[in-house]
Amino acid sequence: MSNNVKVNDIFECLCRALSRDAKVNETSQEFSALNSNWERVDYSLKLIKKYKLSPKFETNKKNDLVSIQYRVQGNTEFNETNYQLALMFYTKSIAFATNNSKALGLAYANRSVVLLRKDFYAQCLKDIDRALNNQYPEDLAYKLELRRSKCKKPPRQQTELSYYNPPPIIEHPNQLINCASSSIKINKSEELGRHVLAVKNIPIGDVIAVEEPYSKLLLKDFIYSYCSNCLELCYDLIPCDGCIYALFCSEKCKESAWKLYHQYECPIITMLYHLELTKLNLLALRITLQARDIFGIIDKFNKNNKVYKSDSYEEIHFLEGNTHLRNSADLFPRSVTAAVIFNLLENHTDFIKDLKQPENDEKTVKELILRHLQTGPTNFHEISECREDYFGDFESSVETGAGAFSFMSLINHSCNPNVLRVCHGSKIVLRALRPIKKGEELLDNYGYHFAVNNKNERQRELKRQYFFDCKCEACEQNWPQFNNLQVRTKGFDINEDTLAALLHGDLVTAKKCLPLFQSKAQSSEDLRPCRVLASIQETIKRCYALFGNKSDRI
The missing domain is CATH 2.170.270.10 (SET domain)
Known part of the structure; x- marks a missing residue:
């Protein structure tokens, strides 16, 4: 299919093709007779391939020219004292710059100016070092050293980024529910x-x-202001080395995300966004990626464990999906979405190849993606914040992410x-x-x-x-x-x-x-x-x- 196709477009094109070939009733009967999620996904994937509806693969690579454009936009906003926007554009410039490039060094340097202006001295110093480590012009390095001296010159009051009060400690823990009180x-x-x-x-x-949450996801609108792994607000984000859509608050979060899920999301993240997959679609994928090491023991899970461990995939697995209440009109489009996601994993990542038992685990991948496309709408929760608007008022609940x-x-x-x-x-x-x-x-x-x-x-x-x-x-x-x-x-x-x-x-x-x-x-x-x-x-x-x-x- 052509560029700019959405996952809903694929489903609609498939329905039109089935109608054209007078296959609607036959397909409906065959799909309704399927008993497992993996069979539904497999059936949908074969239809997508039969009618040649697989979307054309795209990726947005690092691009220094785009990085420069965002840096120029950041300069404009900075000169207008729109520091919030300036910070965002400089961070976008960092995300698009190629690794170890002059464009990256300049973007870090420019962002450090905003951080200095707003008294985020610790963050400013980090960006100064990052700029110097990424081909920042030697003849301009004195500017950064002057900036460094301003950060260290007393008396300096560091602005604290207090995103939230520490969560309370449960005084009387529940012995049978590891996240709850004994009440x-x-x-x-x-x-x-x-x-x-x-x-x-x-x-x-x-x-x-x-x-x-067992698994969590940052919404796309916030990727240049929040850590993609821990979802916390951060003004000195560092980029993924491979894509433009994931940034992190620290090297620790960057490494953790890569090992846990991002090594497989990174090659296909552009397509995931271009297809306009919803937050629940993306979270279903991420849960499946995170659970890969226990695929072989899922059949041994016990729904009636004595201790409820909310940090375990086992508890996520048994959340109610209401599959028995869903008709084909509900399950078929979800199955097509799961098939599109699986197709991307299979053809453009090493995920299937890296599984312990690829042939058997393929079924598990299909099963879990569709399973969590059903459990998501009735079980997953938003991650939100109070946010200050232009008038100094705080909106009580702005959604920034989602979690299982x-x-x-x-x-x-x-x-x-x-x-x-x-x-x-x-x-x-x-x-x-x-x-x-x-x-x-x-x-x-x-x-x-x-x-x-x-x-x-x-x-x-x-x-x-x-x-x-x-x-x-x-x-x-x-x-x-x-x-x-x-x-x-x-x-x-x-x-x-x-x-x-x-x-x-x-x-x-x-x-x-x-x-x-x-x-x-x-x-x-x-x-x-x-x-x-x-x-x-x-x-x-x-x-x-x-x-x-x-x-x-x-």
Whole structure:
């Protein structure tokens, strides 16, 4: 196929070809008769090859001319004191510059000026050294040495890049769930499947779990501002030696990413982006790459392990994909997407060749890619931050990445949740948003809240994406949306100055007011649904969000 083809285009072209050849019914019957994910992918791959729908392979290589263009753009923004944009363009210039080139040295040097101007002296010194190690012109080296002396000249106050407060430590660890506190347990029933119950009363604000994802992915829009491996904000990123789409906060992250997954993503990353694969598509691929060393023992996995290890692929493997509820109209396009991904791995990377048992493991690769294309939409979580806008206000949740959090995925939905999630780096901290009684189920919100969405909308979207009919109290009692809620509680108003301070990201105000908000929410729980209670809960969520990932403008 031609350039600029998208993965959805491939599926649509395949459907048109089948229709033209009067093969739609036959194909549908054959596909419906398949029993495994790997067979569905294999079948789709044969159709793609039969109709010659494989996309033309492309790659964006390092290019010094493009690097220079971005550096010039950076200079323009710097002269206009648009330091945020200048930093991004200089980092793009670094990403596109060929290895050990003059263009790379100049890009590092120019970025060091921004870092100096914003008092990031430690980062500036690193970029100065990087410039000198990458063919920076000798006759200009004195400029860098002058810059170095400015960084070291006292008194100098280094600007600290405080992206998030350290995640809290779980004081009483759970012996059976390695990321959780002892206040909960995993339960199983025919009606609810696996779910999480409180084994004691949990007050508002208590830390229930702190989970690092098995696998995580940075969204494309943030690759020139955040580390592609740990997903943390970084102003002195270093590039991958082979591609222009992966940058890292350190050599340690760079080496870790290469060993874990990037050695196989690097040759095909341009195609992955050109095909416009979604974050869930890309995360399904990355999970499969990371799990390659245990392909041979997947059949021996035990879904009923006594200890739930959220850092293990085994737990990710058993997340619910609802395959039995999906029809061919759902599974066929996913299978085509998985086939396209597999085709890239097979023909343009060493992944298949490097597997321990290539012939047997090919089936496993196909199986897992499609498996996680199904588990992703119902289980994976966003990694987000509070972000400062041009007016100094902080948006409460800007998605920067996605992660496969197996324990968080066990928590069922409610349109009136009793837990909240906050990202600290790539970790998710789970806290009680409402008082949770012993024996009560922990309930998260999957994006459809009673105060924001009406019942019909919530029911429709939850059924479409998650395959269940919500029976939470807000749905059963048909609670009104926020503007139509009764006030009920009197004598408690959230001060406008307090709200303004929180909107501007004031951590001091958040720490000071949080205990009062939690106490009032605890005592008002029996008044739900209530407009004041809903407002207090949203304020509690904003306070905790400010302790997590928080990106200020420079």
